[in-house]
Amino acid sequence: MRNPTTTTLGYALFATRWLQAPLYFGLVAAQGVYVYKFFKELWTLILMCVSGHATETYVMLAVLKLVDVVMIANLLIMVIVGGYETFVSRIGLQGHRDQPEWLSHVNSNVLKVKLATAIVGISSVHLLQMFVDVHHTPRHALLWGTVIHMAFIASAAILAYMSGPMAAHADRGHADRTPLRHPRAEPEPGDRRHGQPERETPAATPPAPRRPEPDADAEERIRAAGFPARKLLEDFDERHPRGFDREAVARLGKADFVAARRNVVFVGPPGTGKTHLAIALGVRACQAGHRVLFATAADWAARLSDARAAGRLDAELAALDEHALLIVDEVGYTPFDAATAGLFFQLVARRYERASLIVTSDRPLGRWDEVFGASAPALADRLAHHAEVVRLDGDSYRTRRATSAWAD
Ligand code: ADP
Ligand code: MG
Numbered sequence: 060m061r062n063p064t065t066t067t068l069g070y071a072l073f074a075t076r077w078l079q080a081p082l083y084f085g086l087v088a089a090q091g092v093y094v095y096k097f098f099k100e101l102w103t104l105i106l107m108c109v110s111g112h113a114t115e116t117y118v119m120l121a122v123l124k125l126v127d128v129v130m131i132a133n134l135l136i137m138v139i140v141g142g143y144e145t146f147v148s149r150i151g152l153q154g155h156r157d158q159p160e161w162l163s164h165v166n167s168n169v170l171k172v173k174l175a176t177a178i179v180g181i182s183s184v185h186l187l188q189m190f191v192d193v194h195h196t197p198r199h200a201l202l203w204g205t206v207i208h209m210a211f212i213a214s215a216a217i218l219a220y221m222s223g224p225m226a227a228h229a230d231r232g233h234a235d236r237t238p239l240r241h242p243r244a245e246p247e248p249g250d251r252r253h254g255q256p257e258r259e260t261p262a263a264t265p266p267a268p269r270r271p272e273p274d275a276d277a278e279e280r281i282r283a284a285g286f287p288a289r290k291l292l293e294d295f296d297e298r299h300p301r302g303f304d305r306e307a308v309a310r311l312g313k314a315d316f317v318a319a320r321r322n323v324v325f326v327g328p329p330g331t332g333k334t335h336l337a338i339a340l341g342v343r344a345c346q347a348g349h350r351v352l353f354a355t356a357a358d359w360a361a362r363l364s365d366a367r368a369a370g371r372l373d374a375e376l377a378a379l380d381e382h383a384l385l386i387v388d389e390v391g392y393t394p395f396d397a398a399t400a401g402l403f404f405q406l407v408a409r410r411y412e413r414a415s416l417i418v419t420s421d422r423p424l425g426r427w428d429e430v431f432g433a434s435a436p437a438l439a440d441r442l443a444h445h446a447e448v449v450r451l452d453g454d455s456y457r458t459r460r461a462t463s464a465w466a467d
Contacts, residue, residue: 076146076147076148077147077148079142079143079146079147080143080147080148083139083142083143083147086135086138086139087139089135090132090135090136090139093128093131093132093135094132096128097125097128097129097132100121100124100125100128101125103121104118104121104122104125107121116191116192119191120188120191120192123184123187123188123191124188126184127181127184127185127188130177130180130181130184131181133177134174134177134178134181137170137173137174137177138170138174141169141170141173142170145167145170146167168221168222169222171218171222172215172218172219172222175211175214175215175218175219176215176219178211178215179208179211179212179215182204182207182208182211183208185204185208186204186205186208189201189204276348277345277346277348280345280348280349280350280351281342281345281346281351283350283351283352284341284342284345284350284351284352284353284386285352285353285354286338286341286342286353287334287338287353288338289338289342290334290335290336290338290339290342291339291342292308292312292336292339292340292342292343294335294339295308295332295335295336295339296456299331299332299453299456300327300331300332300451300452300453300456301452301453302450302452302453303451303452304449304450307447307449308336308449310447311323311340311447311449312339312340312343313343314340314343314344314346314347314349316415316447317344317347317349317383317384317415318347318349318383319445320412320413320414320415320445321415321445321446321447322415322416322417322418322442322443322445322446322447323337323340323415323416323417323418323446323447323448323449324417324418324419324420324424324442324443324446324447324448324449325337325417325418325419325420325449325451326419326420326421326422326423326424326448326449326450326451327421327450327451327452327453328421328451328452328453328455329421329455330454330455330456330457330458331451331452331453331454331455331456332451332456333388333419333420333421333451334388334389334419336419336449336451337353337386337388337417337419338353338386340417341353341384341386341417344383344384344415349382349383349384350381350382350383350384351382351383351384351385351386352379352382352384352385352386353385353386353388354386354387354388355387355388355389356387356388356389356390356391356392356393356395356403357389357392357393359385359387359403359406360393360395360399360402360403362375363375363399363402363403363405363406364398364399364402367402372402372405376405376406376409379406379409379410380409380410380413380414382414383414383415384414384415384416384417385406385410385414385415385416385417386416386417386418386419387416387417387418387419388418388419389419389420389421390418390419390420390427390430391420391421391422391427391429391430392421393430394429394430394432395430395431395432396432397432397433397434400430400431400432400433400434400435400438401434403431403434403438404431404434404437404438407438407441407442408437408438408441411441411444412445416442418442423450424439424442424443424448425439427439
């Protein structure tokens with residue numbers, strides 16, 4: 060139990076981060092200054108060109124100056140958005156169509172490296188300006204320009220090198236509140252989900268906080284899960300399925316549903332990305348420290364039937380308890396006989412409120428009688444009780460890509 064006084068003090072200290080907010084708005088004003096400067100330079104350039112006074116060197120220098128201004132403006136926006144997001148408050152741009160690519164994995168290390176490389180870019184432009192105008196540049200200025208540029212490159216390289224191990228370290232203990240990033244995260248104040256143990260056995264021992272695990276373990280779990288391919292949430296084109304519930308999938312991407320022992324059902328026509336999303340959530344669960352097992356419904360049927368034939372169905376179901384998440388892909392393509400449907404019922408009933416399932420199906424739960432016969436209502440009822448049902452709609456992504464490839 061935490062001491063409430065220290066918690067309140069901590070929160071109060073944490074709240075002082077808002078003092079930084081005005082600084083970022085100050086930088087926005089500085090950005091405005093650069094916009095003014097840019098158009099002033101541009102206007103001068105246009106006037107010079109129109110009046111016929113612009114030499115080629117002049118034009119090149121003026122354009123370089125414009126590029127320079129734009130690069131500094133880019134640097135500014137990176138500091139403003141990245142800094143605000145990292146040090147003050149989440150902006151919540153996930154899913155925004157203009158969300159910068161770098162913002163999804165920004166942290167103070169990434170920011171430092173980005174800044175250093177932006178500075179190298181700016182100093183290259185300066186150096187280029189000097190070389191273009193070499194006849195009017197004193198030798199010592201050239202020399203120092205080059206030396207300083209080299210120093211920038213060296214410091215950027217050192218920062219980039221250092222951010223590798225540092226980022227890996229931070230990643231292990233670091234939070235991630237945004238859905239598009241990995242679920243391994245530092246707990247937010249008042250957020251206890253991340254500290255949950257993977258899964259308790261019925262004779263539960265007191266939960267030990269999950270130790271931050273190195274990536275190798277997550278990789279091992281991903282390999283052991285038996286995914287047919289590696290599909291990531293980051294690679295999922297959210298514009299494709301019609302009426303796609305982006306919010307729901309982003310939420311599920313945090314993998315909290317596994318700790319909460321909830322289920323997920325993806326329902327939709329073929330090719331709308333059900334398997335892709337199921338694997339992607341499975342990968343996230345592995346990264347969050349859970350053991351996962353993936354198989355198609357037909358494979359699960361065979362596995363459970365074999366176990367029953369060998370008289371070890373209970374042992375098999377108990378062994379599956381070791382996996383916090385099971386993925387049953389492609390429910391619906393093969394109808395099952397009553398005995399096999401009964402096995403699925405046992406699996407779902409066994410895991411009900413104890414462990415998670417992700418099921419993908421080409422038909423809504425209301426039509427599962429076509430697959431599971433008389434077992435369907437009881438099975439669907441237990442599965443759906445604590446489940447997020449995500450509907451995907453639209454044309455197949457496979458044929459869409461094929462058609463657009465033809466169109467090209
Ligand atoms: P389903 O399981 O619904 O039949 P899949 O998940 O197998 O569909 O998708 C078919 C292929 O299309 C896979 O290679 C998958 O990665 C890809 N795919 C489907 N939807 C998307 C999407 N929205 N963005 C990116 N790839 C997609
Ligand atoms: Mg599929």
